[in-house]
Amino acid sequence: MSLAYSDNEMMAISAGRFIKNGDIVFAGTGVSMLAATAAKRIYAPKAVVFFETGGIDPSLDEIPMAVSDLRVMSGTCLNSGLIEAFSIVGHRKLHTIAFLGAAQIDKYGNLNTTSIGDYHRPKTRFSGSGGACDVASFASGVITFMQHEKRRFVEKLDYLTSVGWYKGGNSRQELGLTRGGALAVVTNLGVMRFDEKTKEMYLAEYYPGVTVEKIKENTGFEIDVSRAKEAIPPTEEELMILRNEVDPQRLICKA
Amino acid sequence: MTNKMEIADKLMSLEEAVKKFIKNGSQIALGGFTVMRNPMALAYEIIRQGIKDLHIVCHSHGQALDVLIGAGCVKRLEIAYGGAGRYAPTCIRFKKAIQNGEIEFEDYSNYQMSLRFLAGALNIPFIPTKSGLGSDLLNYEGFSKEVRKERKVAPKKFEIMQNPFIEEKDEVVLLPALNPDVTLIHAQYVGEDGTVRIKGLTFADIEQAKAADYVIVTCEEIVPRSYIRLDPDQNSLPPFFVDAIVKVPYGAHPTGCFAFYDYDPKHLNMYREYANDDNKFKEYLERWVYGVKTHEEYLNKVGTEMLIKIKANPIIGYAVGLDRR
Known part of the structure; x- marks a missing residue:
């Protein structure tokens, strides 16, 4: 009998499982912070977590609530600034995995974090690119966290802030973005990946208790589900580390 | 005691620094x-002095930007991100101002x-x-x-150019340089010689300071020349980049x-609630900005209890165990 777990916990663990020793992990806020910390504590102790603000390999004894949090500057090997951080994201010698979040995503993993509606007079304005466009341009791979809803998984983005596989096929490469691209999308329902050739999103894993039908209903474009498998639920050990070591105040785990 | 005279002409009050360097329409880097x-x-202080039509330039900004926009000081904005971490994933007055078409x-x-x-x-153009x-x-x-x-606005947002060093297609984006009128920085230490030391992450503060015509630095402490020069590897800016120095403990x-x-979770949560409602936001400004003459008065309102709670462990860097919900 396994323990009950929250959506954020399942998402953090699903994303954390992608991280390997030696990876340089770029973390954002929220679940992404949880996933980066969990990855380091559970799966890849030799991975390095760093932040666009310039904090490199912090001890993460407490979970940061923002990428500029004092907690990303504590126990680091080096505290620097934005330009240094972006020289790491795109560095030719490093394998960098970036965690991002977005308001909208399309089938090629392009992201919108800018606005909904007319750009100049939007219905809803979001924070903007921040470093998202930059890491989407330069990192070796991007894992995006999304709430799985039809209005978020859209045929056409209202604004393309960060490039994934652009228009599919070789189009990203042709833009001049010579590496990287969308690696996976982790939602509250499952894990999506991208076809090697077409670069279109497909369902790779659905969480225990979630049906493939439900995922199709909540995706605003046709999604290939022929390769879908049920995800392995979080183990007791994974959950215990997440709750007791990564986020003991339950600041992010809870939701 | 060392000699404070070295920076005597730069040491001033918040009121004097803002009056001297910031005008209606200034381009300000935060x-x-x-x-x-x-x-x-x-x-x-900018809000209290009623300065208008500011052109703000920043990368990712949060609280100062949001208060300035909410108080009606900002006309124009060049920005990458407006947010305050988990307390306001999108800055609230920033969001409203854009949605209502109130700022460029x-x-x-x-x-x-x-x-x-x-x-x-x-000093390169792009x-x-x-x-x-x-x-x-x-x-x-x-x-x-x-x-x-208009002044200080690039005639183009960007230009795309072929790499001139190779034949094959290889495009780059050219971005126009920024030279703000004034850059505002809050640092931990300024030496009595004017040297600035920022502890923790420097973000783009150093580039912002060097790009600007004038730099105002507020700081937690002014420390002896002998102290700041004992470990110069730790310093961020030499004295000649700094035009005004104001000692403002808890100035951030x-x-x-x-x-x-640490950041003050209680205040940031309260701010979110007030910023979400136009009338309540006016109350916020009245209570926390217009209703106080000095930063000391402001800190009295924050209260000793909270100032102690957010006090950082100076070795670890943050307030260990602070309730951040």
Whole structure:
């Protein structure tokens, strides 16, 4: 009998499982912070977590609530600034995995974090690119966290802030973005990946208790589900580390 | 005791610094990042002096930006990100101002804005990057043609250019340099010689300072020349880049300041509630900005209890175990 777990916990663990020793992990806020910390504590102790603000390999004894949090500057090997951080994201010698979040995503993993509606007079304005466009341009791979809803998984983005596989096929490469691209999308329902050739999103894993039908209903474009498998639920050990070591105040785990 | 005279002409009050260097329509670069080391005391003083039509340039900004926009001081904005971490994933008055068409705005990315400050610091007119290719950052211009003719606004948002060193297709994005009128920074230490030391992350503060015509630094402490020069590897800016120095302990509250104090979760949560409602936001400004004459008065309102709670462990850098919900 396994323990009950929250959506954020399942998402953090699903994303954390992608991280390997030696990876340089770029973390954002929220679940992404949880996933980066969990990855380091559970799966890849030799991975390095760093932040666009310039904090490199912090001890993460407490979970940061923002990428500029004092907690990303504590126990680091080096505290620097934005330009240094972006020289790491795109560095030719490093394998960098970036965690991002977005308001909208399309089938090629392009992201919108800018606005909904007319750009100049939007219905809803979001924070903007921040470093998202930059890491989407330069990192070796991007894992995006999304709430799985039809209005978020859209045929056409209202604004393309960060490039994934652009228009599919070789189009990203042709833009001049010579590496990287969308690696996976982790939602509250499952894990999506991208076809090697077409670069279109497909369902790779659905969480225990979630049906493939439900995922199709909540995706605003046709999604290939022929390769879908049920995800392995979080183990007791994974959950215990997440709750007791990564986020003991339950600041992010809870939701 | 060492001699304070070295910076005597630069030491001034918040009121004097803002009066001397910031005018209606000034282009201002904000130091800090979302919830960290925002020049809050300066932002509050700008609001109290009723300065209007500011042109703000920043990468990722939070609290100071949001208060300035909410108080009606900002006309124009070039920005990568407006947010305050988990307390306001999108800055609230920033969001409202854009949705209501109240400010002119132009979107860039963090790296792009940092590079634009670097270009300004290096005194080169533009700087190339690969970031943004394929993005709508390069498909939409926020500023109108009329705005593009104005002072300190680049005539173009960007230009795409072929790498001139090779034959094969290889495009780069050229970004215009920024040279703000004034950069505002909150630092931990300024030496009695004027040397600035920022502890923790420097973000793009150093590039922003070097790019600007004038730099105002508020600081937690003014320390002896002998102390700041004992370990110069730790220093951030030499004295000659700094035009005004104001000692303002807790000058970044409610944002944090590494090794001095954490961000104030209670204040940031309260701010979100007040900022969400136009009338309540007026009350917020009345209580926390217009209703106080000095930063000491402001800190009295924050209260000793909270100031002790957010006090950072100086070795670890933050307030261990602080309730951040």
